[in-house]
Amino acid sequence: MIAGPGAAYICDDCLQVCNDILRDPTPFSPQALELASRPPVVVAAPPPLGEDRSTTTTTREPVRTVILELEQKQQGNTLILHRIQYYQDVFELQYLWIRPPFTAGFAFVPRIIFFLKDTTGAQWTGDRGGMILARPDLASGPNNAVYQGSARFRPLPSTGARTLTIRAADPLGQFEESPPRPWEFEITL
Template structure:
């Protein structure tokens, strides 16, 4: 069954077909507009490993694209909630430059696992239209490595803020495949791309988890 492409949104910037000159369709519900193609071309032609444009693109929040297919709509009417096969409570936190990252729990499902966290920081300045996601890099004692699924989802939690001087965000990141049976420790590094523009630049958070 075909997807309703009149509802397509660019997977990089979120703009609809009517808001751009050209939209290129990719696999499934992936799209990219002409302006984001030009941006990606500029990044590829820039010899700087972490250019301003590359960091800005990496810090964008995930975009929900296109309209669901009829089969997906039927499935959405009767969603299946997957139950984790194992949950590890972590409750580890680290602070730096007025920010705190709390690793709350690790949930292992049949084919993937999720890392849930809380991010406490000063409120973003006026004019900030989105919350930069946190990028994760994981490595276990066997040498296996994982990168977060675009940083997962981040939700504002004003109900958890203790004062107007801080903001709380709740997030999760998904990783595939599951750790092997030989995994006993997990090294977790987390970074905020826009932190590279702070003075001084923020350091990556570093956690050691025993499974």
């Protein structure tokens, strides 16, 4: 076993398959396709060794926490906004995403794309430094998959902001026959 970050270990067989794929001149070799069809494994990597944890935003205690517990469903997908945590210089949106399982062939877990806007006109897009974890322990059966995620944004909303509008979209949903509308939440600050 080759030791990776945290509790990640890679066996010799997997290393050999990866090396074979890298050496194979064809772009879609049978080994590469077989590897891509395996279900995704999502693991959060710990901060690099030697990093001072006291200066890492995600390891400090939040300055303020706002519990949201807001839920919206559409086209077999559910997005639950759990809470917003304010830190010294960033804020983090924590959520659960419940959806049908991805079909074979997905080698990654797509992220939800966020667009936030407050009443002062400040805007935040994307997801800066967040993470998403597969949570099979929370799934109620084989017909759904659960992902626990967080999205981090900088800078903090101004103290004059009264509401925060959160729009969220599943980028892969745009390829469906009838693309879903983005989820939209309005939160009073």
